[in-house]
Amino acid sequence: MVNGVSCDCKEQKKYGEILNIIDLYKDKEGSLIQILHAAQKIYGYLPPDLQQLIADSLDIPFSEVSGVVSFYSFFSVKPRGQHTIRVCLGTACYVRGGKKLVEHLIKTLNVELGGTTSDGKFTFEVARCIGACGLAPAIMIDDVVYKQMTPAKFSALLEKF
Ligand code: FES
Incomplete structure (x- = not known):
């Protein structure tokens, strides 16, 4: 004091x-x-x-x-989560299920696009292409790329965090 x-x-x-x-x-x-x-x-x-x-x-x-x-998109004016999840919505990922992953994430984590979960664990964003088009759909958690993602694989992955 x-x-x-x-x-x-x-x-x-x-x-x-x-x-x-x-x-x-x-x-x-x-x-x-x-x-x-x-x-x-x-x-x-x-x-x-x-x-x-x-x-x-x-x-x-x-x-x-x-x-x-x-x-610059890498600067944030709002508090960020401990981890950043980016779902790729570039063309290849979009047509192979990227949109489904976004919907799954919104429902599972109860977070809006650009938002952070209430426990401060995850910030959720989308990306335009993360260089893994051959194995779409892809996502990134922090600096790691995860390929051929499905909603079920996504849920299992989130459990690890
Ligand atoms: S479009 Fe998603 S990795 Fe290229």
């Missing part, structure tokens, strides 16, 4: 780490993306307060930071 206000020390520690990263990169060219990557890794996502902190520290407008964050 500091001045009658409870301290979220974990939060402050993360902000401190991010400020250190900003100090490290601030004078380097193209540093904004590197800083945003590092900040997302430390904090988990990039809420407006954190984007403002980065903008102030780099002495650039908030709109420049938020523009970059919204342009």
Whole structure:
């Protein structure tokens, strides 16, 4: 408790780490993306307060930071799950059952597209092609690709997480 206000020390520690990263990169060219990557890794996502902190520290407008964050799909402004599931909906996967996998996932995990499960375990997204068209439909969980996926195989796989 500091001045009658409870301290979220974990939060402050993360902000401190991010400020250190900003100090490290601030004078380097193209540093904004590197800083945003590092900040997302430390904090988990990039809420407006954190984007403002980065903008102030780099002495650039908030709109420049938020523009970059919204342009790149790998930046998130919402808390993300522990694991990211991406179902491929590229043409090959779509025609071989990708859409069924999406429906199965929505029903099984009770999560919307782009959303995170209530237990914070999975964030659910779709991808356009993950380079496994020959063995479609494919999905990714974090950095691992799983091919020839079926709803039953998907459920069994999720049990392992
Ligand atoms: S279309 Fe799905 S992996 Fe290429």
